[in-house]
Amino acid sequence: MEPKFFLAVFLLISSTVSAEYIRPPPRKTLYFPWRSTPSSHPQQVHISLAGDKHIRVSWVTDDKSCLSTVEYGTSPGRYSAVSHGESTSYSYLFYSSGKIHHTVIGPLEPNTVYFYRCGGQGPEFQLKTPPAQLPITFAVAGDLGQTGWTKSTLDHIDQCQYDVHLLPGDLSYADYMQHRWDTFGELVQPLASSRPWMVTEGNHEEESIPIIKDGFQSYNSRWKMPFEESGSSSNLYYSFEVAGAHVIMLGSFTDYDEYSEQYNWLKADLTKLDRNKTPWLLVLVHVPWYNSNHAHQGEGDEMMAVIEPLLYAAGVDIVLAGHVHAYERTKRVNNGNLDPCGAVHLTIGDGGNREGLARKYINPQPEWSVFREASFGHGELKLVNSTHAYWTWHRNDDDEPVRSDQVWITSLVSSGCLDEKRQLRKILMGP
């Protein structure tokens, strides 16, 4: 046979093989060796946006007498300002947390590197504030946990240029083992101390015990988000604005019916929108509403029936969800059908937790589902300007981030959809 024929056959086989991606099994929970650090030194440092030009710094100390102060400035080791914050702690069965500090710093300049020290002790950290205007890039990964795959996902996010991390629920997978909240805080500190992490709750955050424990105690104590700053009465739902985006973090695991506080807060929040200032409207929620995976099938239907009409009337561009351990992207949809003025839904619950991937899909693939794949990975959303955004999904392919799905998304503001919905908004949200 001709060598050329051999070569052609070889190339055909190798191209077929490379197209067939072998999905990896879950990886083990990471081992965190005990480290001897002074009890006054900050641990588990993370930051989050806390209203216009402000950032909340959160950390834990074993020493309960440590102060909740943050010194900061734009040069290393030279702090031109200091803020005083608050602290909390909690007990959970036989576990007692360290002292959990939350201190808001600012006003800060946009797109600027700040150096900071927590409680006057320990190492210096640095953060970069997000830009005041578009463009802005979000890194997105849900259902993280703390396994070898989580590490892989975090390493990939660390390699990308981004401004804010969005996490649509299920953080530590502590699942009642409270020390795992501490190890999760340790795992994410390198990233979460340098860029704001904006999170909403998943089912793994609840950890309630009938009669003995209310839900979300650990989560609310450790991951305080700007709910007060956004007029919400609960850490389980809130909103924030950054660059040209208004981002709403909804709670799948707190009341959302028409008489609930969350529903009424959402209505009020949507009524206050100024789309000239924030042309992009994003929503995060843990349980997906558009999901063609067998896993968690239909779990979001009830919330979707109540909340989707409000989001549709307001002109939400993109809804990001987690919960299903896989990736899926939809076309623009509303009420279960294709709709050019509906939202694009992205399920990105593939951060790398110990439960592994959700591999079984409903066939045939629904008309609204564009791309679906059960792999670990993360997403990047770049809001380029007021009209265009670029979304990419990066699969952890043998620990290499491989861009596997990408799409340009045009804002509803620029498509004329918002003008069409004016009447609908009046009906749903009042004049």
Ligand SMILES: [Fe+2]
């Ligand atoms: Fe979940």
